[in-house]
Amino acid sequence: MTSTDATAAGRGRAGVWNLPNVLTMIRIALVPFFVWFLVADAPGLHSVSGPWRWAAVAAFAVAIYTDKLDGDIARSRNLVTDFGKIADPIADKLLIGSALVMLSLLGELPWWATVVILVREWGITALRFFVIRYGVIPASRGGKLKTVVQTAAIFLYLLPFAAFAPWMSWVAFAVMMAAVAITLWTGVEYVVEALRLRANGKRQAGTVEGREQA
Numbered sequence: 001m002t003s004t005d006a007t008a009a010g011r012g013r014a015g016v017w018n019l020p021n022v023l024t025m026i027r028i029a030l031v032p033f034f035v036w037f038l039v040a041d042a043p044g045l046h047s048v049s050g051p052w053r054w055a056a057v058a059a060f061a062v063a064i065y066t067d068k069l070d071g072d073i074a075r076s077r078n079l080v081t082d083f084g085k086i087a088d089p090i091a092d093k094l095l096i097g098s099a100l101v102m103l104s105l106l107g108e109l110p111w112w113a114t115v116v117i118l119v120r121e122w123g124i125t126a127l128r129f130f131v132i133r134y135g136v137i138p139a140s141r142g143g144k145l146k147t148v149v150q151t152a153a154i155f156l157y158l159l160p161f162a163a164f165a166p167w168m169s170w171v172a173f174a175v176m177m178a179a180v181a182i183t184l185w186t187g188v189e190y191v192v193e194a195l196r197l198r199a200n201g202k203r204q205a206g207t208v209e210g211r212e213q214a
Contacts, residue, residue, distance in 0.1 A: 018079045023070035027063045027091040031098050034059040038102045047106050049160030057158045063095050064151055092147070093121055099154045108157055113180050117150065120187040131194045134201025140193075142186040149179040 034056055041052035070088065074080050097118055103109035128137050156172035 018074075019077075020070035020074035020079050021087065023066040023073070024087045024091050027066045027070075028087070028094060030059050030063045030066075031091075031094050034063065034095070035098050035102060038106070042106055045106055047108070047160070053158070053160045057155075057160075060095070060099065060155065060158055064155075067092060067095075089125070093125070096147075096150055096154065097121070099158070103154070103157050109176065113176060116180055117183050120183050124187055124190045127190065127194050131198050131201075134197045137190060137193050137197065140186065140189060142182065142189055146179065146182045146186045149175065149182055153179045 037052045037056035037059055038047075041047055041050055041056065047053060067088075100109065100114040100117060104111045104114045131137065153172060153176035156168065156175055159168070159172075161168040
């Protein structure tokens with residue numbers, strides 16, 4: 001390897017090992033700890049709302065904060081990388097998905113809500129890859145709102161307040177229903193955008209082909 005190649009390789013590594021990407025990897029690493037804390041609090045899958053439940057709340061809060069922090073740092077310092085574009089949404093889906101599945105396993109969240117959200121999340125991710133040849137589907141304001149409401153709903157479910165404040169469970173359920181509604185609505189928006197993007201891409205390809213034949 002020449003000195004030029006070595007320098008280029010070093011720059012490539014430096015591009016990946018920056019603070020936003022490290023925070024993303026920390027968020028991914030927190031997911032199994034978050035799940036373990038919930039399991040430790042629920043022998044026989046019956047939550048006792050003890051110290052381990054609070055540890056799960058703390059792990060979730062830290063993970064969500066790193067999500068905001070890494071995005072702010074990446075944009076302010078121009079540290080947006082291809083790795084970050086791929087790893088960041090994966091980290092988000094792992095965290096949100098594991099929280100939803102665990103809450104359903106513990107009998108605190110209806111399975112249908114978890115299934116609806118997860119099918120939409122992974123379905124839209126697959127759709128993005130399917131139409132990437134025609135262009136990138138940008139994140140919409142509705143998509144960002146969806147993430148905020150989902151996070152708020154999960155956080156309310158995780159807080160062990162229902163034992164002495166039963167009304168909190170109704171608040172959490174109401175926010176989760178809002179999250180489900182926004183999730184479905186934005187999912188339809190993304191499908192429409194994907195169809196539009198695909199149609200425009202095919203139209204442009206047909207135009208180019210016609211010019212070449214002419």
